Amino acid sequence: TRSINLAVIPGDGIGPEVVEQGLKVLNAVLPQDVKLETTEYDFGARRYHATGETLTDADTEALKGHDAILLGAIGDPSVPSGVLERGFLLKLRFAFDHHVNLRPSKLLPGVATPLAGQPEIDFVVVREGTEGPYTGNGGTIRKGTPHEVATEVSVNTAYGVERVVRDAFERATARPRKKLALIHKNNVLAYAGHLWTDVFHRVAAEYPEVTTEYMHVDAATIYLVTQPERFDVIVTDNLFGDIITDLAAAVSGGIGVAASGNINPSRAFPSMFEPVHGSAPDIAGQGKADPTATVLSVALLLRHLGYETEAARVEEAVAADLGGRGTAARTTEEIGDALAARVAG
Ligand code: IPM
Numbered sequence: 001t002r003s004i005n006l007a008v009i010p011g012d013g014i015g016p017e018v019v020e021q022g023l024k025v026l027n028a029v030l031p032q033d034v035k036l037e038t039t040e041y042d043f044g045a046r047r048y049h050a051t052g053e054t055l056t057d058a059d060t061e062a063l064k065g066h067d068a069i070l071l072g073a074i075g076d077p078s079v080p081s082g083v084l085e086r087g088f089l090l091k092l093r094f095a096f097d098h099h100v101n102l103r104p105s106k107l108l109p110g111v112a113t114p115l116a117g118q119p120e121i122d123f124v125v126v127r128e129g130t131e132g133p134y135t136g137n138g139g140t141i142r143k144g145t146p147h148e149v150a151t152e153v154s155v156n157t158a159y160g161v162e163r164v165v166r167d168a169f170e171r172a173t174a175r176p177r178k179k180l181a182l183i184h185k186n187n188v189l190a191y192a193g194h195l196w197t198d199v200f201h202r203v204a205a206e207y208p209e210v211t212t213e214y215m216h217v218d219a220a221t222i223y224l225v226t227q228p229e230r231f232d233v234i235v236t237d238n239l240f241g242d243i244i245t246d247l248a249a250a251v252s253g254g255i256g257v258a259a260s261g262n263i264n265p266s267r268a269f270p271s272m273f274e275p276v277h278g279s280a281p282d283i284a285g286q287g288k289a290d291p292t293a294t295v296l297s298v299a300l301l302l303r304h305l306g307y308e309t310e311a312a313r314v315e316e317a318v319a320a321d322l323g324g325r326g327t328a329a330r331t332t333e334e335i336g337d338a339l340a341a342r343v344a345g
């Protein structure tokens, strides 16, 4: 029999509520013969206050034993900004070499967008996840004086850039339109920009069926709003990817439906799937959070583990549910129940 050994990290704020619904849908969609085993971990603000720990070596060892990780959200106003972000989320991405940060954007029928009309939006951003300005490589001198100097070094390796660029070409190849855009800023970032551009062109020669384009990141923010339909697959650096995926979420249904996967394609370490949204402490515990982004992250998790049919079924359920949602407000649980019923039916 097949089995999934899943680590579950409900986390802070609305995390536990949305994860509960994600697991409900996962249970409902999995075939009878697949044994789902879950282990819950209490990472997040509560544990940090109790022990001062964010993610210990023993924690990463324990997580390594799982097939995948489902994360709700980590973060709370009671913890200084950056502590949990760096000490937990980024630490885990680096520890498990999650170099493909996958963030699809699809505007589904019946979903509101701030853009005029109902543009065709169906693209996926492959954001590099382990390099760039996220490596914590920098420093400050003369701190606190008027002459303070701070540096934040963006680290880009040929190895790191090539593997994520290849992943993006593979994803573009598998999609009907077979288009790939490299987004960077090579008119200003002379070193990293050129490394990315050189690698991109070298790898492109191996994928003649993929149509490629290059775009500066500032121009890309214009096109994401004025012509989002032109994008199919985007590959970009860690920080540019962080920024443009928030914009992408905003134009394609909002943060309530934006899913993501922190993926290690080699499967050497478990990949982690999480909604793009944060812990939203202002609405925590009120049943107001939309669990759709978590449910769509469950679809990415299923696809990563080879359950393509089930992944597609979850995505179809979300599409049908959003289309028929109407204006009546539903609770977190009601949306989860509706989605679970759809994938089961
Ligand atoms: C994201 C978040 C994180 C990031 C923060 C919380 C470290 O914004 O997942 O997009 O910058 O990657």
Ligand code: MN
Pocket: 242, 243, 246
């Ligand atoms: Mn972000």
